[in-house]
Amino acid sequence: xxxxxxxxxxxxxxxxxxxxxxxxxxxxxxxxxxxxxxxxxxxxxxxxxxxxxxxxxxxxxxxxxxxxxxxxxxxxxxxxxxxxxxxxxxxxxxxxxxxxxxxxxxxxxxxxxxxxxxxxxxxxxxxxxxxxxxxxxxxxxxxxxxxxxxxxxxxxxxxxxxxxxxxxxxxxxxxxxxxxxxxxxxxxxxxxxxxxxxxxxxxxxxxxxxxxxxxxxxxxxxxxxxxxxxxxxxxxxxxxxxxxxxxxxxxxxxxxxxxxxxxxxxxxxxxxxxxxxxx
Amino acid sequence: xxxxxxxxxxxxxxxxxxxxxxxxxxxxxxxxxxxxxxxxxxxxxxxxxxxxxxxxxxxxxxxxxxxxxxxxxxxxxxxxxxxxxxxxxxxxxxxxxxxxxxxxxxxxxxxxxxxxxxxxxxxxxxxxxxxxxxxxxxxxxxxxxxxxxxxxxxxxxxxxxxxxxxxxxxxxxxxxxxxxxxxxxxxxxxxxxxxxxxxxxxxxxxxxxxxxxxxxxxxxxxxxxxxxxxxxxxxxxxxxxxxxxxxxxxxxxxxxxxxxxxxxxxxxxxxxxxxxxxx
Numbered sequence: 001x002x003x004x005x006x007x008x009x010x011x012x013x014x015x016x017x018x019x020x021x022x023x024x025x026x027x028x029x030x031x032x033x034x035x036x037x038x039x040x041x042x043x044x045x046x047x048x049x050x051x052x053x054x055x056x057x058x059x060x061x062x063x064x065x066x067x068x069x070x071x072x073x074x075x076x077x078x079x080x081x082x083x084x085x086x087x088x089x090x091x092x093x094x095x096x097x098x099x100x101x102x103x104x105x106x107x108x109x110x111x112x113x114x115x116x117x118x119x120x121x122x123x124x125x126x127x128x129x130x131x132x133x134x135x136x137x138x139x140x141x142x143x144x145x146x147x148x149x150x151x152x153x154x155x156x157x158x159x160x161x162x163x164x165x166x167x168x169x170x171x172x173x174x175x176x177x178x179x180x181x182x183x184x185x186x187x188x189x190x191x192x193x194x195x196x197x198x199x200x201x202x203x204x205x206x207x208x209x210x211x212x213x214x215x216x217x218x219x220x221x222x223x224x225x226x227x228x229x230x231x232x233x234x235x236x237x238x239x240x241x242x243x244x245x246x247x248x249x250x251x252x253x254x255x256x257x258x259x260x261x262x263x264x265x266x267x268x269x270x271x272x273x274x275x276x277x278x279x
Numbered sequence: 280x281x282x283x284x285x286x287x288x289x290x291x292x293x294x295x296x297x298x299x300x301x302x303x304x305x306x307x308x309x310x311x312x313x314x315x316x317x318x319x320x321x322x323x324x325x326x327x328x329x330x331x332x333x334x335x336x337x338x339x340x341x342x343x344x345x346x347x348x349x350x351x352x353x354x355x356x357x358x359x360x361x362x363x364x365x366x367x368x369x370x371x372x373x374x375x376x377x378x379x380x381x382x383x384x385x386x387x388x389x390x391x392x393x394x395x396x397x398x399x400x401x402x403x404x405x406x407x408x409x410x411x412x413x414x415x416x417x418x419x420x421x422x423x424x425x426x427x428x429x430x431x432x433x434x435x436x437x438x439x440x441x442x443x444x445x446x447x448x449x450x451x452x453x454x455x456x457x458x459x460x461x462x463x464x465x466x467x468x469x470x471x472x473x474x475x476x477x478x479x480x481x482x483x484x485x486x487x488x489x490x491x492x493x494x495x496x497x498x499x500x501x502x503x504x505x506x507x508x509x510x511x512x513x514x515x516x517x518x519x520x521x522x523x524x525x526x527x528x529x530x531x532x533x534x535x536x537x538x539x540x541x542x543x544x545x546x547x548x549x550x551x552x553x554x555x556x557x558x
Contacts, residue, residue, distance in 0.1 A: 019416055021423045021427070022427070023423045024415050027415065078377045079377050079380065096357070097357035098357045102423050102426075104384070105383070105387065106414045106415040106420075108387050109387070109411075116410060117407045125395075127394075128392060128396045130391075131388045131392035131395060131396075132392050136306065136388075140302060140388065141385075144301065144302045144381050148300070
């Protein structure tokens with residue numbers, strides 16, 4: 001994933017070269033140092049459909065721009081008020097709130113510029129699905145539910161948390177997983193099923209890390225959910241139950257790849273990584 | 280312009296129907312009650328190129344979504360900290376900051392969803408140019424210059440203000456004016472020239488309104504630039520000089536329409552309106 005990340009950062013740096021304002025610097029900063037899970041999914045799902053890494057790179061960069069913008073805005077004082085991200089100060093701490101808001105806004109625009117400006121196959125379908133997944137019925141909707149839950153008296157149920165996470169983190173992961181099939185104009189159902197299961201497994205692992213993990217390795221503040229009294233997969237299922245659920249979902253993700261035969265080692269391996277990672 | 284505005288609001292309401300979270304309500308609120316200048320430009324420039332209002336509507340709605348999102352974010356406490364917009368409380372006053380940030384984010388996503396999801400002719404070119412115009416080299420870049428200027432010791436020069444406004448307000452107005460030619464796959468130079476001149480005339484008129492206008496008619500706080508000691512077209516050129524400059528730009532905008540003969544009454548009239556309006 002690191003190699004894809006470096007290529008994405010270089011592509012975005014070329015796009016921002018000479019933009020000449022502090023927002024461009026904050027955008028590059030926000031994009032750097034992540035796991036690049038979503039970009040990796042785009043490149044590998046494209047490879048499954050015979051599309052090379054060069055052709056898939058703008059779409060991979062686009063999804064990482066959307067993900068980076070969402071982190072910058074979620075970290076703002078009016079949202080989750082986080083000071084640390086990927087082991088470094090969050091954008092509004094390293095610059096200021098206005099720059100963080102603008103850098104997030106410009107990263108979202110850049111995502112669509114990258115998708116529309118390159119020769120990405122079936123770009124319109126990718127743009128329509130990404131815009132929908134990032135919007136009020138997808139990622140933004142999930143974040144809105146998350147914030148509303150913080151002020152609510154009744155904690156969320158397992159069904160509600162599953163729906164919240166399907167929007168907040170699931171929509172972009174599923175988009176990334178399905179991108180290869182959509183670029184190829186092929187049936188995307190197997191990859192959508194893979195992405196849905198992977199995204200949820202990934203989130204449950206995140207909840208487990210929040211409770212059991214090491215803040216230095218995670219590069220961000222932990223135990224925030226428990227301190228806020230928020231319902232999570234771990235608070236509702238218990239650590240052992242959550243672990244079993246994550247394992248079942250990772251298995252389901254790998255099973256969803258069966259139509260691709262045994263050429264899917266990397267995506268299969270990723271499902272394993274999603275639930276064993278330390279950050 | 281009011282008829283186009285009503286059709287845009289109805290189209291967006293259909294898109295948001297059943298989204299079921301407070302952010303969707305804030306998005307509709309943010310979109311309502313504006314002049315709909317940009318949407319009107321899209322519909323009328325499309326008409327010049329033989330494209331009907333139905334086919335142009337998603338693009339008109341898209342540019343109004345981008346414009347509405349930019350106002351919601353610009354009004355935030357960390358940015359311009361405005362309490363009144365279009366005669367009503369700003370979104371972060373009517374809801375809260377988190378909802379305002381999310382509503383702006385989702386409005387930007389919706390703009391690209393609208394452009395990619397309908398049968399808009401030459402949609403990819405529209406998306407690429409809109410994303411670029413809205414981004415760090417366009418609108419966001421202009422807003423970043425504006426915020427940086429507030430804290431600076433040396434006020435901006437006329438050249439710098441012109442560049443700032445070309446990004447902050449000009450990029451979207453030019454995109455809207457050129458949209459018709461781009462949808463038709465035609466030469467967009469005349470409409471780009473018209474949009475560039477119109478956008479600047481519009482902004483100088485805005486600066487004059489800020490100094491001479493009536494806050495009740497404008498529906499927002501006035502005299503903020505002078506109070507903040509910010510350089511504007513009026514502070515640098517004087518009211519009479521600014522008025523003359525706006526008039527010259529409105530004339531230039533109308534001259535740019537010459538290649539279209541005398542079928543451009545509405546766009547020509549708009550250039551007149553841009554410098555005589557009261558809000």
